[in-house]
Amino acid sequence: MSHDESEDELRRQILDAAGEMFYSRGIQNVGMDEIRDAAGVSLKRLYRLFGSKDELIAGHLALSDERFHAGLTKHVDAADGQHDKLLAVFDWLASWFAEDDFRGCAFINCYGELGATNAAVVDAARAHKQAVRDRLTRLATEAGSGDELAEHLALLAEGAITTAAISGSPQPARQARKAAATLVQAALGAASHRT
Amino acid sequence: MSHDESEDELRRQILDAAGEMFYSRGIQNVGMDEIRDAAGVSLKRLYRLFGSKDELIAGHLALSDERFHAGLTKHVDAADGQHDKLLAVFDWLASWFAEDDFRGCAFINCYGELGATNAAVVDAARAHKQAVRDRLTRLATEAGSGDELAEHLALLAEGAITTAAISGSPQPARQARKAAATLVQAALGAASHRT
DNA sequence: ACTATATGAGAACGAACGTTCTCCGGCAAG
DNA sequence: CTTGCCGGAGAACGTTCGTTCTCATATAGT
Numbered sequence: 001m002s003h004d005e006s007e008d009e010l011r012r013q014i015l016d017a018a019g020e021m022f023y024s025r026g027i028q029n030v031g032m033d034e035i036r037d038a039a040g041v042s043l044k045r046l047y048r049l050f051g052s053k054d055e056l057i058a059g060h061l062a063l064s065d066e067r068f069h070a071g072l073t074k075h076v077d078a079a080d081g082q083h084d085k086l087l088a089v090f091d092w093l094a095s096w097f098a099e100d101d102f103r104g105c106a107f108i109n110c111y112g113e114l115g116a117t118n119a120a121v122v123d124a125a126r127a128h129k130q131a132v133r134d135r136l137t138r139l140a141t142e143a144g145s146g147d148e149l150a151e152h153l154a155l156l157a158e159g160a161i162t163t164a165a166i167s168g169s170p171q172p173a174r175q176a177r178k179a180a181a182t183l184v185q186a187a188l189g190a191a192s193h194r195t
Numbered sequence: 196m197s198h199d200e201s202e203d204e205l206r207r208q209i210l211d212a213a214g215e216m217f218y219s220r221g222i223q224n225v226g227m228d229e230i231r232d233a234a235g236v237s238l239k240r241l242y243r244l245f246g247s248k249d250e251l252i253a254g255h256l257a258l259s260d261e262r263f264h265a266g267l268t269k270h271v272d273a274a275d276g277q278h279d280k281l282l283a284v285f286d287w288l289a290s291w292f293a294e295d296d297f298r299g300c301a302f303i304n305c306y307g308e309l310g311a312t313n314a315a316v317v318d319a320a321r322a323h324k325q326a327v328r329d330r331l332t333r334l335a336t337e338a339g340s341g342d343e344l345a346e347h348l349a350l351l352a353e354g355a356i357t358t359a360a361i362s363g364s365p366q367p368a369r370q371a372r373k374a375a376a377t378l379v380q381a382a383l384g385a386a387s388h389r390t
Numbered sequence: 391a392c393t394a395t396a397t398g399a400g401a402a403c404g405a406a407c408g409t410t411c412t413c414c415g416g417c418a419a420g
Numbered sequence: 421c422t423t424g425c426c427g428g429a430g431a432a433c434g435t436t437c438g439t440t441c442t443c444a445t446a447t448a449g450t
Contacts, residue, residue: 025311028223031407033430042428043409053408108357109307112299116220125361152351152374155367159354162303166320172350179347182381183374226437228400237398238439248438 011049011059014039019060023106027057027113054118057110061124064106065131071096072135082143086153086184089136090177093160097170104165132157140187149187153180206244206254209234214255218301222252222308249313252305256319259301260326266291267330277338281348281379284331285372288355292365299360327352335382344382348375 017038021030032053036043050056075092079085096102103109107125114121136157137150160176212233216225227248231238245251270287274280291297298304302320309316328349335345355371 026308028308028407029312032409033407043430044427047409103311104307105357108303108361111361112304112306113221113223113308116298117224122361126363129358129361148370148373151367151370152377155351155354155358155371155374156347157354158358159350159352162357163324163350163353166303166306166317166324168321172346175343175346176350178343179350179378182347183377186377186381223437227439228437238400239397242439 007049010041010045014041014046014049014056015059015063018056019063019106020101022057022060023064023109024101024103027110054120057114057118058120058124061107061110061121061128065124065128068128069131069135076139082139083184083188086136086139086143087177087180089139089153089157090160090173090180093157093164093176094170094173097160097164097173102165102170105161108162129154129158143184143188145184145187149183152183156180156183202244205236205240209236209241209244209251210254210258213251214258214301215296217252217255218259218304219296219298222305249315252309252313253315253319256302256305256316256323260319260323263323264326264330271334277334278379278383281331281334281338282372282375284334284348284352285355285368285375288352288359288371289365289368292355292359292368297360297365300356303357324353338379338383340379340382344378347378351375351378 014035017040018030018035021034021038032043032046035056036046039046050059072089072092075095076085076088079088079091107128110121111125115125133150133154136154137147140146140150140153156176156179160172163172164170209230212235213225213230216229216233227238227241230251231241234241245254267284267287270290271280271283274283274286302323305316306320310320328345331349331352332342332345335341335348351371351374355367358367359365
């Protein structure tokens with residue numbers, strides 16, 4: 001019952017290797033043999049820990065979601081003021097888009113490729129996007145606005161992600177930020193006039 | 196040099212059949228044999244007309260682009276006033292999202308699946324998205340605003356497409372329209388105050 | 391009628407892939 | 421040292437798929 005590395009460490013190591021290849025090349029363009037090589041484990045171990053490629057995909061999406069929220073939290077927490085915290089979301093997008101291996105949203109890419117045949121992928125994508133909207137709703141509420149502003153900002157962020165991916169430029173983050181500032185101004189300005 | 200059906204008709208017939216399957220199921224989940232069956236042609240004819248699956252993919256994207264612009268034109272032309280023409284874009288999105296086989300943007304789905312291995316797909320997606328932004332820029336200019344508003348509306352539209360696909364609801368079109376109205380108001384209101 | 395070309399139906403081929411199996415070496419227990 | 425189990429390396433298997441080939445048939449030209 002004792003190993004050189006714990007099963008959790010191995011799982012993480014495999015998900016790291018597989019995830020990077022899944023994201024950069026598309027899931028169906030990565031074979032289990034390549035994952036075995038990149039992770040430095042045997043096929044037997046790989047299948048003992050994950051059972052099937054579909055489980056690996058599910059794990060990859062779970063890890064992506066985790067990292068997404070961690071990165072977002074870090075940027076938002078660093079901003080001062082509830083107004084700025086809302087806009088910090090878009091600053092975080094800018095830094096994400098500037099990463100040299102940026103290739104859009106893992107969930108959207110996965111949805112396009114596998115959504116029609118793998119229900120778990122659709123569920124994971126839906127849950128992830130819903131969680132993002134929920135976070136924006138919380139931020140908007142704390143800033144004194146409501147659901148509607150949050151949904152609008154979510155649409156801007158979503159659009160910026162795919163536009164940045166396809167155009168290959170990080171600029172959409174800045175444009176989205178500017179549009180977001182206008183919407184925040186319109187929403188909070190109106191609210192503060194009322195109070 | 197005479198056939199029952201012209202080569203152009205056959206090409207269209209094949210692209211229709213292939214395109215529907217590509218879009219609904221993902222490209223790598225559709226085999227050439229299935230396309231042959233659905234289009235009712237022989238493999239030989241299929242390969243004479245297209246040469247390879249990659250050419251079929253390129254043709255599919257070209258046809259998707261054509262239909263996209265035709266549908267958009269129809270909706271925008273039906274709107275009265277340059278202000279309403281800008282917002283008509285989002286009404287058109289709403290009717291698109293309500294189609295029962297709606298599954299997001301063919302270009303984005305294709306990009307996620309094949310972008311890393313097929314440069315033609317990336318080029319087609321980039322060109323398509325750029326063309327959409329150009330159209331919005333034209334509409335925004337005619338409405339008396341500039342590039343910036345057009346980029347912002349493009350981000351909203353883009354975000355609405357993927358959000359509608361993944362959430363499975365057409366509602367993002369309405370939300371995007373509302374946000375767009377706010378942005379248009381802010382941009383044109385400011386402009387008209389200046390004049 | 392005869393030849394030559396073209397076509398359709400589908401078999402065949404070669405590669406890739408997910409998954410399982412074989413074989414062998416190492417190691418712990420007795 | 422022997423025995424029995426566990427794990428690694430990778431061969432093997434069965435399937436799928438893009439593409440090409442075979443062969444029988446139909447048709448056009450002379």
